[in-house]
Every structure is written in C-alpha cells, then in structure tokens.
Amino acid sequence: DVKVTQSSRYLVKRTGEKVFLECVQDMDHENMFWYRQDPGLGLRLIYFSYDVKMKEKGDIPEGYSVSREKKERFSLILESASTNQTSMYLCASRTPGLAGNEQYFGPGTRLTVT
Amino acid sequence: GQSLEQPSEVTAVEGAIVQINCTYQTSGFYGLSWYQQHDGGAPTFLSYNALDGLEETGRFSSFLSRSDSYGYLLLQELQMKDSASYFCAATRDKIIFGKGTRLHILP
Numbered sequence: 495d496v497k498v499t500q501s502s503r504y505l506v507k508r509t510g511e512k513v514f515l516e517c518v519q520d521m522d523h524e525n526m527f528w529y530r531q532d533p534g535l536g537l538r539l540i541y542f543s544y545d546v547k548m549k550e551k552g553d554i555p556e557g558y559s560v561s562r563e564k565k566e567r568f569s570l571i572l573e574s575a576s577t578n579q580t581s582m583y584l585c586a587s588r589t590p591g592l593a594g595n596e597q598y599f600g601p602g603t604r605l606t607v608t
Numbered sequence: 609g610q611s612l613e614q615p616s617e618v619t620a621v622e623g624a625i626v627q628i629n630c631t632y633q634t635s636g637f638y639g640l641s642w643y644q645q646h647d648g649g650a651p652t653f654l655s656y657n658a659l660d661g662l663e664e665t666g667r668f669s670s671f672l673s674r675s676d677s678y679g680y681l682l683l684q685e686l687q688m689k690d691s692a693s694y695f696c697a698a699t700r701d702k703i704i705f706g707k708g709t710r711l712h713i714l715p
Contacts, residue, residue: 595641595656
C-alpha cells in the first residue's frame with residue numbers, strides 16, 4: 495500500500511515562529527503537493543514539486559516556502575507563522591503524467607497559530 | 609484561470625440514488641477525478657474519467673462530457689457510510705480541486 499506520512503497530526507505554534515511540516519512518501523513518486531484545507535474553501539494548492547529540488551508555486555504560496563532535497567520527502571515551511579495560517583495541511587504524492595491521475599494523501603496536520 | 613463548481617451540499621435518503629454535478633473551466637485538461645473525504649480523514653480517490661462517457665466502479669459511477677465541460681458522480685444504493693464530502697478535481701500537470709459537496713444521508 496502507498497503510504498504518505500506527515501510529521502504531526504496536531505501542532506500549536508505561536509505567531510512569528512518558524513514552522514516546519516514534513517511529509518514522506520514510500521512509493522517513489524516524482525510529484526508531491528502541499529494543500530491547505532479550510533471550511534467552505536476546499537483544498538487549495540500551496541506548492542508542488544515535480545521532482546527533487548524542483549518546486550512550483552500553487553494558488554496560494556504567499557507566506558510559505560518548500561524544500562525537496564530527497565525524492566521521498568517534501569517539507570512545507572512557514573517562515574513566520576501568522577494566525578491566518580491556522581488550517582489543516584495535507585500532503586499528497588502521485589506518479590506524473592496521464593497515468594498519475596490518483597493522488598495519495600497523508601493524514602493531515604492540523605496547525606493552530608496563536 | 610481554472611475553476612471547478614459543485615454544489616456545497618446535497619441531501620438524500622438511504623437506499624436512494626444521488627448525483628453530484630461538477631462544471632469546470634480549465635486549460636490543459638487531462639481528465640476529471642473524484643475524491644471522497646470523511647470527517648477527520650484524508651481525501652481518497654474514487655474515480656477518474658479521461659474520456660467522455662460513464663465509468664462504473666461498484667455503486668459509484670462517474671461521467672464526463674468534455675464538450676459541455678461537465679461531469680458528475682453518481683452514487684447508488686446509498687448507505688449511511690457514504691455520508692462524506694465529495695470533491696471533483698481537474699487533472700493536468702497538477703490537480704485542482706473543487707470546493708467539495710457535503711453529502712447528507714437521511715435514514
């Protein structure tokens with residue numbers, strides 16, 4: 495079974511802190527994604543990565559950065575956390591191209607910024 | 609731009625059939641996917657339509673019409689465990705999700 499894991503299920507941070515969210519997948523997928531999910535807004539793409547050391551901005555990249563040094567790991571970084579970044583963060587991975595229509599999601603990290 | 613529109617909520621009765629519609633505007637479109645998400649859980653893949661027509665997987669079917677930029681998910685013989693949010697998603701170099709439809713099932 496494909497497994498996507500995220501470093502924490504729940505996280506509480508203070509405003510201004512630097513926050514790292516880690517995601518690891520075990521299926522050798524080239525593509526990895528970070529979404530945030532808020533009530534009524536669905537899943538919004540923050541950043542994605544086609545392969546190691548490659549990254550592309552999604553629809554809402556402001557306030558976030560990412561790192562992909564190894565194929566299996568994709569990190570989301572909040573440089574200076576703010577209360578409007580309180581959300582559920584979901585990581586996903588897939589095989590690229592037409593064969594990769596299925597994304598596999600991690601369990602999510604519920605981040606609260608106080 | 610790219611966007612997908614789907615109803616925010618749908619209510620149906622256990623044992624009945626329900627259809628969740630999705631209209632989209634997106635360029636470079638490969639196909640339309642559907643995901644299910646239970647409260648507190650992660651989205652899980654249900655189906656994918658690359659070509660026009662109906663794809664059936666057990667109680668669930670999905671339809672795509674590229675000429676109408678429209679698709680739907682059909683759930684038959686509804687069970688209480690089908691109560692969840694359902695997302696349509698446009699697949700291209702990345703996957704763009706709609707805002708989701710909350711399905712309520714009445715006994």
